[in-house]
Amino acid sequence: MRYSNQFKSLILFVLLIPSLVNASGGISGKVTYTGERLPVKKLAVGIDAEVCGSAISSEEIILGKRGELQNVVVYLSGKGLFSYKGLSQESPAVLTQEKCRFTPRVVFISPGQDLKVVNNDGILHNFHTESHANLSLNRAQPASMRELILKFSRSEIFTAICDVHSWMKSVIVVKDNPYYALTNEKGEYEIKDIPLGTYVLHFFHEKLGEKKQVIQIKEGETENVSIKMGIY
Amino acid sequence: MQNPKAYNPEAKMPSLRLSSQEAADVTAYLLSNSQAKDDGKSRPVDEALRAKLSDPDAAKKGFVLISQYGCYGCHNIKGFETASKLSVDLSAFGRKEVPELDFGDSKIERTWTAWAHGKIKEPRMYLTERTSSKMPNFGLSDEDIDALVVFLKGQKKEDVPQKYLMSLSKPRQKQIENGRRLVERLNCRGCHVIEGEGRLIEQVIGSDVPLPPILDGIGARVRPDWMFAFLKHPEEHKIRPQLNLRMPTFQFTDDEASSIVEYFSALSKQPSSFTTNNYPRATAESLAAGEKLASAEYFNCFSCHIQNGKLPLNDPSQWGPDLYRAKDRIRYDFITEWIKDPQLITPGVKMPGFLPSDDAAPQDVLGGDRQKQVEAVRDYIMSLGSSASSTPAAAEPSAKK
16 A cells, blocks of 8 residues: 555656656664663453453553564654645555454554444444544444444544543554654664655654654665663 | 531531541641741741831831832721822722823823723833822733723713623523622632633642543533532532542532522523423333443443443443433433534543444444434433432333233
8 A cells, every 4th residue: 555655656756846756765773662671561351351351461562672662653744745635545544453452553544544443342342532633533333333434634643542441542643644664573663765855753652752853865875763762 | 627617607618528537637738838837947037027126217117108008008007097098089980081091101092991901900101200100010910900991980970881781681691690600709610610711620630630520511411400409419419439529518508509500501501490300201112222222232331331330340430420320410302412422512521422423323223213223222321210200101101002
């Protein structure tokens, strides 16, 4: 899906600014957790234990052996980034509720794209967005409603929770350009094919907040930006 | 602290129904505060003051200053019992014409209102080399200044112009005015949001903890008889047993409690009169469908709502009120709108919208008709509990047909 969008963006660049077509660079790096390593919280499950299990580990901070920090949203902001605006998204992004967890924890969508929320548990869930730019909504998804289709029209990052199962939380990233990445289990990320220019590079983590720095993208080069995040 | 009205019947402070131990704890805290302030540091000042007290020149200077600033206007001060008022008589101030007002060198608009506003906001703004003023700057907000300007405009020794008079002839205006005065006097906004303002307590306890409810729209939500009973005895009508929040007992008279009920009803454009439980009889089909929709296969209401005293299994912060007590509390016609999408009525509320649109309606109940479904859930909830004698039609009469 992202490939097809980059393809579209290429076409648009060809039409608008032919001289920039091949001029691009990239960024890659690693995010590590700094500070005291907190024990993973085990949350007691009272309700729907036959579906959810008797205890659930908090997935707010997921670390590798050497503090590699997973699920950091890395993205660019600034002038000159291609916008998805006006282009439709063919396939919906999918967010599944299974065993009272959201999978994936972090989901990326573009403005106006369908977000399909799937209930595989056969029990009542609800989908409650803590959004600001987009109208906050709170929809019940009972056992009788397998799929719930939602749209968000404005770019922002917000959390969505389930009030029935208070540990359930996911991060929804609405982005109007394709220049983003999510750190993997090694804490690594990479963003390719960025138009040349000076931007702000953001690192967002649901629990550890946001860090940012100015970055310059030079032709043919891949900048390495590695940072540390922690609770201060 | 345990019973402020016993100490002073006129006391505004409500009873928080504190136990002896709780009252003792708060007392200890308050005393510890005052001790901290009295500690040592104030003594050097006392010494300096004592030295000045014995200085006759200083006493004389003080006497002159009191005469100049007119402190005796508000305070009783020995030696000034017969002193005349310091400043001008305002009882006809509202009648003054613009040429009678001294604008000095100011660039302010030449109107009575602008002059009066400026005088209160910045008393020395019209002064020139030849004039002086003793009026203090009271640091009032623009809102308070506007109120004073209106009051002063009324100082005419004659009829006050119609436009400055509150009209109580509009429907519900009188109830709203009466209620507003009570709300202001009792500081209800310290805890609650009323008419879009309030919840000052949030600045103290933060917003991460449960906060007292927002009361905008409450008149459309709860029954007047329930609200009256709640105001009289909050401890007997606790809605969320898991919370430590405590609505104080104000020991309202019946008139006061009625005023508040009428106020909230009027704000929500609802009749303030007490209503009976004589809502239409539910059909057996609707009741059965409502029970089905409330079950675990569908909306699973009792995954979060207390069920006739039985507490839900999820986190207490997520619990909703006991549905077996809803029919005594909630207005019959409110429930349907609430079930559709509570978010539209109370943004941020934990309860999700079960039927915000037609496509959310389960297809295998009542032919997938959303309106019939919300009415069915309402009928079912209204059938729960047994307290009132006017229990709505049980299933039998129509079932026997």
